Amino acid sequence: MITEIEDYFVKGCGRCPRFDAPDCSTKVWDVGLKDLRDICLSADLEETLKWAHPCYMHAGRNIAIFGAFRDNFRLSFFNAALMKDPEGILERQGPNTKHADMIRFTSNAQPRELEPIILAYLDEAKGYAEAGLRPPKDDSEPDLPDELTEALDAAPELAEAFHALTPGRRKSYVINLNGAKHSETRVRRIAKFRDKILAGKGALER
Numbered sequence: 740m741i742t743e744i745e746d747y748f749v750k751g752c753g754r755c756p757r758f759d760a761p762d763c764s765t766k767v768w769d770v771g772l773k774d775l776r777d778i779c780l781s782a783d784l785e786e787t788l789k790w791a792h793p794c795y796m797h798a799g800r801n802i803a804i805f806g807a808f809r810d811n812f813r814l815s816f817f818n819a820a821l822m823k824d825p826e827g828i829l830e831r832q833g834p835n836t837k838h839a840d841m842i843r844f845t846s847n848a849q850p851r852e853l854e855p856i857i858l859a860y861l862d863e864a865k866g867y868a869e870a871g872l873r874p875p876k877d878d879s880e881p882d883l884p885d886e887l888t889e890a891l892d893a894a895p896e897l898a899e900a901f902h903a904l905t906p907g908r909r910k911s912y913v914i915n916l917n918g919a920k921h922s923e924t925r926v927r928r929i930a931k932f933r934d935k936i937l938a939g940k941g942a943l944e945r
Contacts (some may be wrong), residue, residue, distance in 0.1 A: 740753040740754060743788070744786065748765065748773060749803075750763070750886060751764070751807075752791040755876075767809070771812055771846070771848070771849065771850050772786065772812060772923070773812060774807065774850040775850040776793060776805075778850060778861075779803065779861065782861040782862065782865070784797055784799065784803075789889070790894065791892040792804050792893060793805045797865045797870045800817070801817040801889060802816070802864045802888065804892075804893050806841075806895065811844060813842040814842050814853070815832070815892060816840050816864055817864075818867060818873060818874055819838040819839065819840030819841075819874075820838045820850075821874055822864065823839070825858050828842055829841060829842060831870035832895035832898055833898060841895075842857065859892075882913070884913065884917060886916070886922055886925040886926050887929055890926075890929045896935065896937070897936060900936050908939075911941040911942040912942045915932075
């Protein structure tokens with residue numbers, strides 16, 4: 740995966756065989772992604788690279804992250820359960836995603852067309868970050884470690900697979916990750932668990 744943010748806009752994320760190839764999704768959506776980047780920077784967000792994707796932060800919290808696919812590109816919001824979505828433009832990443840958390844673009848012109856709305860939504864998310872607000876805890880689900888929540892928010896396919904697991908399998912990952920003392924260890928474990936989650940398995944299954 741890439742380690743420099745400029746590479747994302749020139750070569751792609753490095754997570755698939757189409758990296759730096761003409762059909763890389765970031766090249767298909769080159770204009771739209773760059774416009775979306777300009778909009779996020781104009782909102783006074785801190786630009787970082789996380790999970791090989793541009794991630795935008797404020798007040799020490801993740802606000803939104805990019806994703807590019809063959810047929811669309813997306814701006815996904817963290818802590819989406821807080822978002823009010825007055826324009827009704829937020830969509831769910833997949834059928835098992837609990838909250839609508841992304842703006843999906845299907846043309847390179849859309850970010851500029853939606854710029855006022857995007858800026859308003861980013862300002863709303865910044866306000867939650869400044870106030871230290873987080874979505875209310877759902878007692879019906881295990882309390883996910885922050886590292887796992889961020890990894891799921893950054894990878895729609897992983898989030899869909901995780902939420903499709905049985906409650907017991909989801910809990911097995913939470914228990915395993917919560918047993919790690921350091922954040923870096925949890926991040927490494929999540930990377931190792933990725934294939935198991937996508938395969939529908941629990942943390943202890945082979």
